[in-house]
Amino acid sequence: MAELVGKSVQEAKRVILKDKPKAKIVVVSARSMVTKDYRPDRCRGTDTMASGCADSSPMLPPYILPEDGAASCYKEFVLDAAAVLPEDGATRCKLMEAASWMPLSYSRKAQDWAPRFLGPWAAAHPAHPLGPALDGPLPFSLETGYVEVEETHGVELFYYFIESERNPQEDPLILWISGGPGCSGLNALFFDIGPLKLDVAGYTEGLFPRLFYFEASWTKVSNVIFLDAPVGTGFSYAREAQGLNVSITGTGRQVRIFLERWFVQHPEFASNPLYIGGDSYSGITVPVTALEMANHNPNGELNLKGYMVGNGLTDKNCDDGGRFPFMHGMGLISDELYEGALDSCVGDLVSTPKTTECAQALQAISEATSDINPMHILEPLCEVEYLQHSTPNRIFATRLLVQEENDEPGSIFPRTASPSLPVDCRASGYYLSDIWANDAEVREMLGIREGSVGIWRLCPTLLHLRMDVHNTVPYHRNLTQRGYRALVYNGDHDLVITFVGTQAWIRTLGYPVVAPWRPWYSNRQPAGFTTEYAYNLTYATVKGGGHMAPESRPKECLHMIEKWTSPAGRL
Known part of the structure; x- marks a missing residue:
């Protein structure tokens, strides 16, 4: 040549x-x-x-x-x-x-090779998406790949797998499903429990977003699979459009199949204690998935030990009803507003108002709290003007990003735009994740199949998803009474899924208290409060945490999960 x-x-x-x-x-x-x-x-x-x-x-x-x-x-x-x-x-x-x-990691299909970010490569190549803010080799291994979970229409679920930095051979394996529904595994990897963060403070307009290593990650003490599920989330896709028509229970079945086939390619992790985890809408998805595994595991191939749910949607009446006493107790609404609503609505603050007086009382509460960030009541409510295609016009600091049908790659977040990225607004990081994941060379690096996904969105609306489960309290009862461990936790400054509402649905289980309410500690300081119930159910609050508690209290949540998955199993 x-x-x-x-x-x-x-x-x-x-x-x-x-x-x-x-x-x-x-x-x-x-x-x-x-x-x-x-x-x-x-x-x-x-x-x-x-x-x-x-x-x-x-x-x-x-x-x-x-x-x-x-x-x-x-x-x-x-x-x-x-x-x-x-x-x-x-x-x-x-x-x-x-x-x-x-080196590369071999994924399930022979033609799919997915990179591991190992060795001296990132430090030696500052032009690489992982390179600029990384000093030396990454202290963890990252594998990406696909697993086909439905052959008829070609449903392929995409994942990011990070081995534990402590003892991957013995540490627990957590399969994490982000909320939404429809939030990518990158949502958890970048913003929730993972070891990488986007450098919002150091971002320069027009340049590629940088990543930096974050030590207070759950991967310090556990192996974690960050899964793009349901299908249509992140880089998961179906070769035929019919494959996108899936329900919540169908998603649970596909996640079970994913794990069964993933273990075929990763038999060295099959004996590790397995936990299913997630937060927000995953209060629905996680218990459904865990029960699916419990019901279809006759020979114990899946070493399922339990599950964890943070600020999880569970029971609409309890979840929604908990917001009003929460706002009152947190000093967001006055005695007069709260008691007036209770009187006018005859104690029912959840159902559609039946009288004008009730509607007016609820409207008064809405107006009084309209500028409060519901994801974390102490954090600023940011108007992110660069999300031009999102609705409503005022964007809360959430991940509910709506994709228009006629959007083309690059049309929503043009590189030439001049957005102001306030460091104290979490939505700034969400914006950068769109730039990062829509970069062609990032996709090549991750092993994304060409043409499988158009514009990537952190949390798109899954119009095809059928919500066939609306209350997971029966799932919790079934799982815990069969011996599976459960950790249910709340960031105590979340107005979306409040600790008041979560404790309300836990009481409906009727479980006796084994260890009463007490503080649990991180770094010798109270990090929250916990109650232990019969049937292996542990409830905990995370002091100062928001809707995604590990996002706002990462060190405390790392200690929480380390304690709960330890042999002692207590916070």
Whole structure:
């Protein structure tokens, strides 16, 4: 291939294709540096992934490293050898051994290779999405991939898997489903319980968002799968549109299948204690999924020990009814407003008002609290003007981002826009996540299948999802009475799902108290309060926490989950 040196990319392509018409040429940019190809039509005998093939014990492919200041190099995959073509004025490109470069993790399908962010790569390549704010190698392994959970319509669930930084062979495995419904696994990875954060304070208009390592992550003490579920969430997709028509119970079934098949490819984690977790709307999804696993696990292949739900939607009457005594107790509404509403509405503050007096009393409360951030009553309510396609006009600091049907990639959050990103507004980070995940080279790095997902949104509206479960109290009763452990917790400054409402539905279980209300501690300070009930149910508040308690109180929540999943099992 020496005759190709010095030729333009197009000239080099013509030369190669003239000699080898079926050859496939792949661009490897300096940002992602991952070369991927799969040619099943020419995989024979002992061919390996280094030749674009796969066998029963796949080898790691080599990597192409540009030299002489080149932005990228080209590699042609052929059966017996690889031809490396220089670009951007480079005089040569270097083929790196897999052992000395960034390894890949083998995902379920042979043609899907997903990167692990390991080794010295991120620190040595500041142009990479993970590089600028990272000093040295990442202290954890990150794997991405797909698992097919329904063959008829081709439903593929996408995941991010991070091994525990402590003892991955023995630490618990948590499968985390973000709320919404429809919030991506990146929602939890970036903003809730994961080890990466977007650098809002250091963001410069027009540049690529930077990430930094965050130590108070649940991956310090547990292995975590961040799952894009239900289908249509994040990078999960269906090859046929009918595959998007799924219910909450159907999602539980698909998540069970996901885990069963994931363990086939990761048998080393099959014996780890397994927990299902989530927050917000996952108060519905998590118990449904856990019960699905409990009901379809005759041989104990899934080592399910329990589940955890934070500020979870559970029972509408309790959840909604808890907001009014919460607002009153927190000093957001006066005695007169609260007692007037109780009198006018005859104690029913949840149902549609039946009288004008009741409607007026509730309207007065709404007006008095309209500028309160419901996700965390002590944090500012931010008007995020750059979310031009979101409704209503005033955007609360939430993840309820609505995608228009005619949106095209890049139309909602143009790079040339000039948004003000206030550091004290959590929505600023949500905005940057859209930029990050919609970047073409990030998608290549993550192994996203081309054409599978258009515009990525942190929390899109899943119009196809059927809400066939509206109350999960029976699921909690079923699971706990069968011996599964449950942790139910509330950030105590959340107005969306209040600790008042959560305690109300827990009381409907009728469980006796085993250990009465007491403080639990983090760093020798009260971090909240807890009550232990019969049937392995633990309830806890997180002092100062909001709707996503780990987002606002990360260190305390890390200690909470470490204690609860420990052999002692108590906060």
